[in-house]
Amino acid sequence: MNNLFGGSPPAVILKIAIASVCVGLLLAITGMDPLMVWEDAFSTIGEVWGYALDWFVWAGKYLVMGAIIVVPIWIAVRLFDILFGGSKPS
Structure with missing residues (x-):
């Protein structure tokens, strides 16, 4: 068994x-409700796909907004480390 x-x-x-x-x-x-899922499975898949795309659009907007600040700071820190930090033994 x-x-x-x-x-x-x-x-x-x-x-x-x-x-x-x-x-x-x-x-x-x-x-969603169970009847909708059962009766119209393809429509449900489309709705779930739409929800997923909406979430990616929402998350992408905040990703870009944060990256506008974070990436230049990261580049500046890396350049500062390369120019003035040298290599440090671990």
């Missing part, structure tokens, strides 16, 4: 139940 389930059946069932609750919560947070 362990070979069929991939482990102890009660442990596998518990893991599946926990994963199902987590996925259900994620779907509820994004405003």
